[in-house]
Amino acid sequence: MAAEGVREIVLAGSKDRDLTKLAAYRAIGGYELLARAREMAPQALIDEFLAAGVRGRGGAGFPMGRKASFLAKGTGKPTYLTVNADESEPGTFKDREIMFRVPHRLIEGCLITAHAIESTNVFIYIRGEYLHEFEILRDALEEVHGAGLLDGVTIVLHRGAGAYICGEETGMLESLEGKRGQPRSKPPFPAVQGLYASPTLINNVETIATVPKILELGGAEYAKLGVENSAGTRVFSLSGNVVRGGNYELELGASLRSLIYDLGGGIPDGRQLKAVIPGGSSVPVLTADEVDTALDFDSMAQAGTMLGSGAVIVIDDRACMVQLGLRVAQFYMHESCGKCTPCREGTRWLVQILHAIEDGESSQDELELLLDVCDRILGKCLCPLGDAAAMPVASYVNRFREEFQRHIDEGGCPYGGASSLDHVLAPVDQHTGTPVPQEATA
Amino acid sequence: MSTFYDEVQEIRARYPEARSAILPALRLAQERHDGWLPREAFEEVADALDLTPAYCRSVASFYDMFHLEPVGRHLVEVCTNVSCALVGAQQVVEALEQELGIEPGETTADGRITLRLVECAGGCGWGTVVAVDHRYREPVRAEDVPGIVQELRNGG
Numbered sequence: 001m002a003a004e005g006v007r008e009i010v011l012a013g014s015k016d017r018d019l020t021k022l023a024a025y026r027a028i029g030g031y032e033l034l035a036r037a038r039e040m041a042p043q044a045l046i047d048e049f050l051a052a053g054v055r056g057r058g059g060a061g062f063p064m065g066r067k068a069s070f071l072a073k074g075t076g077k078p079t080y081l082t083v084n085a086d087e088s089e090p091g092t093f094k095d096r097e098i099m100f101r102v103p104h105r106l107i108e109g110c111l112i113t114a115h116a117i118e119s120t121n122v123f124i125y126i127r128g129e130y131l132h133e134f135e136i137l138r139d140a141l142e143e144v145h146g147a148g149l150l151d152g153v154t155i156v157l158h159r160g161a162g163a164y165i166c167g168e169e170t171g172m173l174e175s176l177e178g179k180r181g182q183p184r185s186k187p188p189f190p191a192v193q194g195l196y197a198s199p200t201l202i203n204n205v206e207t208i209a210t211v212p213k214i215l216e217l218g219g220a221e222y223a224k225l226g227v228e229n230s231a232g233t234r235v236f237s238l239s240g241n242v243v244r245g246g247n248y249e250l251e252l253g254a255s256l257r258s259l260i261y262d263l264g265g266g267i268p269d270g271r272q273l274k275a276v277i278p279g280g281s282s283v284p285v286l287t288a289d290e291v292d293t294a295l296d297f298d299s300m301a302q303a304g305t306m307l308g309s310g311a312v313i314v315i316d317d318r319a320c321m322v323q324l325g326l327r328v329a330q331f332y333m334h335e336s337c338g339k340c341t342p343c344r345e346g347t348r349w350l351v352q353i354l355h356a357i358e359d360g361e362s363s364q365d366e367l368e369l370l371l372d373v374c375d376r377i378l379g380k381c382l383c384p385l386g387d388a389a390a391m392p393v394a395s396y397v398n399r400f401r402e403e404f405q406r407h408i409d410e411g412g413c414p415y416g417g418a419s420s421l422d423h424v425l426a427p428v429d430q431h432t433g434t435p436v437p438q439e440a441t442a
Numbered sequence: 443m444s445t446f447y448d449e450v451q452e453i454r455a456r457y458p459e460a461r462s463a464i465l466p467a468l469r470l471a472q473e474r475h476d477g478w479l480p481r482e483a484f485e486e487v488a489d490a491l492d493l494t495p496a497y498c499r500s501v502a503s504f505y506d507m508f509h510l511e512p513v514g515r516h517l518v519e520v521c522t523n524v525s526c527a528l529v530g531a532q533q534v535v536e537a538l539e540q541e542l543g544i545e546p547g548e549t550t551a552d553g554r555i556t557l558r559l560v561e562c563a564g565g566c567g568w569g570t571v572v573a574v575d576h577r578y579r580e581p582v583r584a585e586d587v588p589g590i591v592q593e594l595r596n597g598g
Contacts, residue, residue: 078458090523090562121458128469128507129563131576156456161465162506164561178461178491180504196458238567239525245567281524281562311566313525327524331561337504424527425535427506427559431547 005254005295006263007225009213009233010206011247014101020136022143025104031149033212037112038151045116049211051219053231058084058167058204059280059309060384061297068117068201070191077198079119082176083110085126085133085205086160086167089280090331091311094235095205097247099126099133102209103140107155109211114153117201122155125172128162164335168383169202171337182339183383206235227253230296234310238264241271241316241420253296260291260314271316275400279308281328282388284395285315305395320419321400322407325393326354330426332389343386346377350393351428357404360412367404371397446474450490460491467491468502477517478509506560514549514556516594518542519573520582522559525566530584534570535559537587555594 008015019025037045049065056062071079083106087095098106110122126134137157144150158176165171166181173195175181194200210232214222223231230252236259239245243265250259256278260266267273273288278295284305286293293303300307315324333347353370356362374390381387397404406414413419449470454463467490471483479502484495491498502508518538522531535546538557542550549556565571568580574590582590 087564088562091525091566092562093564093566093568096564127564128465128505129560129573129576132578154456158462159465159469160505161469161508162560163504175465176462177459178464178501180501239569240528240566245525245569247567277524313528313566315528319528324524327522327527331523334561421524421527422532424522424532425546425559426522427561429546430559431545 005250005258006248007233007251008249009225010098010105010209010235011101011249012213019102019104020100020140022104022140022147025102030104031108033215034108034111034115034149037115037215040115042116042118045112045215048214048219049116052214052222053219053229054207054210054214054222055230055297056204057206057210057234057310059089059282061307064203064207067191067203068113070189071117071201072192072199075199077196078121079117080195080198080200081110081114081117081119081122082172082195082200082202083122083124083205083208084167084169084172084202085124085130086172087130087205087309088127088164088167088335089282089309089311090328091239091277091280091313092237092309093239094237094247094310096130096133098205098209098235099130100136103137104144105212106137106205106209107140107144109208110155111149111151111153112211112215113201113203113208119201120153122153123158123176123195124155125158125160125166125176127166128160134159163337164331165337165383165385168385171383172202173200180337182337183385185382226251227294227296227298229298230307234295234307236295237309237311238314239311240277240314241267241318242314243268250295253294253299256286256293256295256312257291259295259312264314267314267316271318273314274317274319275315275321277311277313277315277392279306280311281313281331281392282384283308284391285399287399316420318415318418318420320358320413320415320421321396321403322354322358322413323419323421323424325396326351326358327421327424327426328392329354329389330428332385334426334428336385336389340382340386342377342380343382343389346373346386347389349373350389354393357407358413360407360410362408364408367397367408446470446486447490450487454491461493463491464493464498464501465505468498468508472508477513477515478511512549512553514554516555516575516597517558517573518555518590518594519558519560519563520546521561521563521565521569521571521573523562523566525562526569526571529569529581531570533584534572534582534587537584538591541587541591555591 170184329350377390
């Protein structure tokens with residue numbers, strides 16, 4: 001593929017052959033870097049991560065080397081490495097493909113990182129729905145164990161059970177400790193008091209799967225990939241109204257337009273592009289006019305949005321933005337853990353108001369109320385989930401104000417049932433709870 | 443066949459603290475109780491991990507994959523989040539409703555199939571994602587639905 005920006009590091013070698021077996025991964029040099037890493041002093045490895053300038057691939061984009069260097073030393077407690085494989089941000093399915101294509105690259109990254117932070121205890125928290133990927137990783141780990149590559153390190157594969165919030169780092173730690181996955185207040189940060197109140201490094205699957213390549217190239221050389229403040233590659237998840245959805249690994253700074261139109265084959269059925277969500281459903285939307293924004297942290301920030309999880313959702317001109325806002329808000333309402341008020345109550349308010357606007361039962365005041373509720377959530381919650389609901393909804397109003405206004409002026413949806421998102425049922429709409437006994441209703 | 447208690451002890455040994463084994467223990471209990479968690483299941487998990495049944499229930503109720511009421515022998519779960527919705531998830535849901543004669547959240551009268559809606563399943567570029575007994579089918583279109591339902595009806 002000669003398309004602009006394609007550069008495979010994390011997924012390298014996995015498209016034309018099956019790399020899930022240990023022998024196949026070793027045939028392309030797998031686990032040689034682990035051997036090299038184990039000859040190195042731990043601090044020398046962290047220095048490579050710092051030089052690489054690699055930023056976390058989960059969504060927040062925090063520099064991985066700095067996070068590792070924050071780990072408390074001399075606490076007398078074990079240090080834990082916890083890998084976040086609880087990929088749940090709507091639009092995102094890259095970690096899943098990394099796990100089913102290159103499980104050994106992830107495991108090698110775990111073992112190198114464990115050596116760097118002097119840890120012998122690794123947990124991989126994989127979302128419960130990823131059964132196939134769990135089986136692949138489990139089999140890969142058995143092979144690694146059998147080949148004697150663990151060298152005293154234990155890697156526990158821990159399956160979640162269906163909760164978006166467990167992708168938030170402290171929610172994940174709570175869940176791993178056997179509790180409801182409700183985020184903790186910080187500080188203390190996980191680097192000081194994380195899993196079992198011990199120093200803990202938490203990284204995303206893609207970040208850890210990048211580690212072998214950082215070592216192979218050397219941090220300074222890796223840092224030359226991509227653009228300033230956005231080193232390396234990202235696996236972008238492309239979905240929605242696009243001909244060829246899928247995961248595409250590109251150098252950071254690549255063209256969003258090229259991802260959608262060249263790699264993705266453009267918008268199907270001759271439709272027009274209306275909007276793009278560039279980093280998972282929690283980030284502000286871009287309009288069709290902004291499709292030339294580059295795929296890197298700074299360019300997205302300048303455009304008023306975020307690179308987030310690298311999930312690019314393409315939306316064509318059939319979609320009603322009020323319905324989009326409603327569906328996004330319903331998701332965050334469903335996933336709100338209930339611990340803090342602005343998120344627990346605010347997400348319900350967003351859903352109610354958006355329902356009223358869509359159904360033509362709202363006044364001008366309620367449009368302002370919608371933005372006011374967003375404002376009362378933003379920056380006021382314990383964890384980023386509240387912001388994840390408020391930011392996109394506010395952006396839909398601000399960038400498609402006219403469409404929201406038409407709902408109010410015309411007393412309902414101007415699409416008149418023709419929107420691609422018309423009456424989509426959400427899990428919050430379905431029957432749950434104990435069925436009412438027959439005699440109670442008689 | 444080893445007892446539930448013994449199997450949970452094996453899982454428990456992987457973790458520094460017993461309570462960490464609660465999700466795998468609940469999953470195992472659910473598998474042994476026809477896909478849901480009745481009162482006895484919480485008592486068994488509590489007993490195996492030195493917790494209380496109420497605590498086990500409070501944890502289970504937080505997670506979408508634990509069922510607190512009976513489910514059918516087969517679970518059909520449709521993702522209706524944004525990416526799948528943009529490519530026709532609602533049409534898939536409607537086809538399933540029609541084919542099964544039930545609404546999302548319900549189970550067919552013969553106890554065979556439960557239909558559920560789920561949040562983003564992580565197959566966005568290959569939507570609509572439908573998970574049949576936790577195995578992903580991607581992509582599923584409305585016209586694929588009769589075949590899937592027939593397969594489950596034939597399969598027991």
